[in-house]
Amino acid sequence: MIKTIGILIIAAIIVWIEVPPLLEKKYKKELLVFSILLAIGVGLSITLFGFERSIPNPFDLLTFIFKPLNDLISLLLT
Amino acid sequence: MMQDVKINSYQFLVLVILFTIGTSILTVPSALATDAKQDAWIATIIGTGIGLLVVWLFITIAQWFPNLTYVQVIEKLFGRWIGKAFSAFFVIISLLYASELLYYFGLFLNIHMMPNTPMVVLNILMAGIVVMGVRLGLETFARTAEILIVVFFVFFFILVVCISPEMKFENIQPVYEMGTKKIVQSSIFYVIVSSVDAIVLLMIFPSFVNKMKQGKKAFFIGNLIGGIVIIIITFLCVTVLGFEKTTGEIYPSYELTKKINIGNFIQRIEGLMASLWVITLFFKTTLYFYASVLGMAQILNLKDYRPLTLPLGMIAVVLSLVIYPNIIYQQHFDKTTGNSLTLSIGLFLPLLLIVVYAIRKRTKRNEIEIKE
Numbered sequence: 001m002i003k004t005i006g007i008l009i010i011a012a013i014i015v016w017i018e019v020p021p022l023l024e025k026k027y028k029k030e031l032l033v034f035s036i037l038l039a040i041g042v043g044l045s046i047t048l049f050g051f052e053r054s055i056p057n058p059f060d061l062l063t064f065i066f067k068p069l070n071d072l073i074s075l076l077l078t
Numbered sequence: 079m080m081q082d083v084k085i086n087s088y089q090f091l092v093l094v095i096l097f098t099i100g101t102s103i104l105t106v107p108s109a110l111a112t113d114a115k116q117d118a119w120i121a122t123i124i125g126t127g128i129g130l131l132v133v134w135l136f137i138t139i140a141q142w143f144p145n146l147t148y149v150q151v152i153e154k155l156f157g158r159w160i161g162k163a164f165s166a167f168f169v170i171i172s173l174l175y176a177s178e179l180l181y182y183f184g185l186f187l188n189i190h191m192m193p194n195t196p197m198v199v200l201n202i203l204m205a206g207i208v209v210m211g212v213r214l215g216l217e218t219f220a221r222t223a224e225i226l227i228v229v230f231f232v233f234f235f236i237l238v239v240c241i242s243p244e245m246k247f248e249n250i251q252p253v254y255e256m257g258t259k260k261i262v263q264s265s266i267f268y269v270i271v272s273s274v275d276a277i278v279l280l281m282i283f284p285s286f287v288n289k290m291k292q293g294k295k296a297f298f299i300g301n302l303i304g305g306i307v308i309i310i311i312t313f314l315c316v317t318v319l320g321f322e323k324t325t326g327e328i329y330p331s332y333e334l335t336k337k338i339n340i341g342n343f344i345q346r347i348e349g350l351m352a353s354l355w356v357i358t359l360f361f362k363t364t365l366y367f368y369a370s371v372l373g374m375a376q377i378l379n380l381k382d383y384r385p386l387t388l389p390l391g392m393i394a395v396v397l398s399l400v401i402y403p404n405i406i407y408q409q410h411f412d413k414t415t416g417n418s419l420t421l422s423i424g425l426f427l428p429l430l431l432i433v434v435y436a437i438r439k440r441t442k443r444n445e446i447e448i449k450e
Contacts, residue, residue, distance in 0.1 A: 014388045022385060033378055034385040041392035048396055049198075055400045058174060062415055069418040077263050 004050035011042045087292035089220035090283070091300045092227045093361065097279060098304025100362035101182060102272045104329045104355055106308055107414075111324040113264035116250045118321065119313040125265035126305030129273030132425070133301045136277060137294050139428055140284040142435060148280035149373040152427075156284040165377050168423050172278055175392065179363040180204055183356070184362035184398065185405070190332065191352065201398050205365065209391035211364045212371055213384055216286055219364055226357050233350045239309060240338045240347070245317040270417050272308065273301060274424035285368035288319050318427040328405070367394065 015038070022031045047053050063070075085093075110118035143151050149168065153161035184200040192200065202430075211219040254261075279297070287293035315330045318337055322332040335348040371390055375383035400409040 014392070018385050018388060027381060027385075029378070030380050030382060030385050033374075033380065034389060037386060037389035037393065041389045041396065044396040045392060049398065055396070057400055057403070058397070059401050059411055059415065062419060063411070064244075066415050066418040066422070069422065070414045073417055073421070074414065077266060 001050075004046055007042060007045045007049065011038060014038060083286055084214050084288040085217060085220040085282070087287060087296045089224055089288055090287045090293055091296035092223045093220060093282075093365065094276070094297055094300025095304045095307075096223055096230070096277060096358050096361040097276060097365055098301050099307050099358045100271045100272065100275075101179065101359060102268070102304075102308050103311055103358060104186070104331055106268055106271060107312045107324050107330045108327055109267055110264050110312060111316065111321045113267075113328070114261050115325075116316055116321045117250075117254060117256045117261050118264070118316050118324070119250065119309060120254065121261045121265040122145055122268055122305070122309045122312045124262060125268035125272070125380070126302065126309065128265065128269045129301055129305060130298060132269065132273040133276060133297055135425075135428055135432075136280055136283075137297055140221075140280055140294075141290075144290055147282070147285050147372065147376065148277065148369075149376045151280075152431065153377075155431055155438065162320065162377055164427065165373060167425070169370050169373040170421055171423050172366050172373065173394060174361055174397065175275075176208070176366040176370060177394040177401060179359060179366065180200060180208075180394060180398035181284060181402055181408075183359055183363070186329065186352075186355070190329070198395070198399055201395050204360070205391050205395045205398075207360065208363050208367050209387050211360075215388050216368065219361070223361055226361075230354060230357050233354050234307065236281075236347075237335060237338075237350060237354070238314065239381050240340060240344065241314055241318060241334060243340070244337055245314070246320075247317060249317050249320045250313075261283065267413075267417070270420050270424075272304060275418050276301065277424040278365055279374055281369040282365075283386055300384065324334045355375070367391075 018034060019031070021033065044055060048055055099417055107118060108124070110121050114121040136271065139148075139151065143154065152168070153167045155161065156164060180201045183204045188195065188197050211269045217241040248422070271426050276297075283293060283297065283414040284290065287296075311331050311334075315324045318334055319327075319330060323333070327333050332348055332351050334348065335351040338347055339345050367387075367390070372388070373384050376385055380386075402411070
């Protein structure tokens, strides 16, 4: 619980640093991208630290996709 | 966008040197000694040679569009949507590599210096300064590199001088026992780590360096100097530790520094080695992170990349804890998928770019002829 609150405080500080200048300059697209990325970041951190669940590893997916190329390279190198 | 930022060719040279040395200084000796045994140092020499060829390929691409970054070049040549897909792949891989380097940093400090500190704290510390560097901009961290390169070479010189009495030339004999084929094969790994990875430097090379001609030279010379540093380190590892011990260690060059003993007075200066590594690793991570942040801003046509740094830093910290469940996974991954990933963004994609560029140039010329 305390970790979740900590993450939310960090997110609040990031919003506090970033958002006012963006609003001032009226950068709408930047604000949208920023919010999406921050939501992803907070979501991932809370799942990992707050709920202590594991997150699927992106490298497992990449290993699955690149398996043919891996086999080819290891064939060439041995 | 922030196109007015320019660095000079000396600063670029320094960045290339630090990037090339990067993680190689600690990990390459052990990876090479696994295959090439006592001839690992010959493999690094060949690897540096092949690496220069790869850099030449990057420079040819950089010359076509002197004002565009790599992401913009991809988008220009492949058209809007396919280009955006390829650049998105490039950006995601850069971000993953940035978090991979955060993991390396955390793991190294966790094993050797601060065993009781949780790894996430170390990763957050590193990510903090990386994000700070990227937010302050390319010029700032290029100037930081200019200062730290002096520190780096002073420490490196001290290290080499202090360890040289321990060299035993019996350790590299018989020279050239493994044969050309084996040596070239193992040098490929080194080429991938230090030269093919340099594709992210195309995010700053043509567009943010003020003089094209000196910049080209700086790219070559930087890669060469970085290569020489790695050659020296590998040579020292093999001659001092012997190839069996070099293979067995995760960080052989760190073990190397522990051996330093001059008159029972100067001992245990491995902190120097650690600081060398932290300097180079910081710049490698920063360049990767800069490439991913700037690339993402350019794909989405944003006016400023700075708002993306903090959230992406947060994501990178989380990824750095997730991507490698343990060190066995990491070593296996680095030998298989890591190589294919780097090759696909750093070698196959540029080759594809060259083919597409040639075709488009030819069709364009035909169009002009038809019009005339």
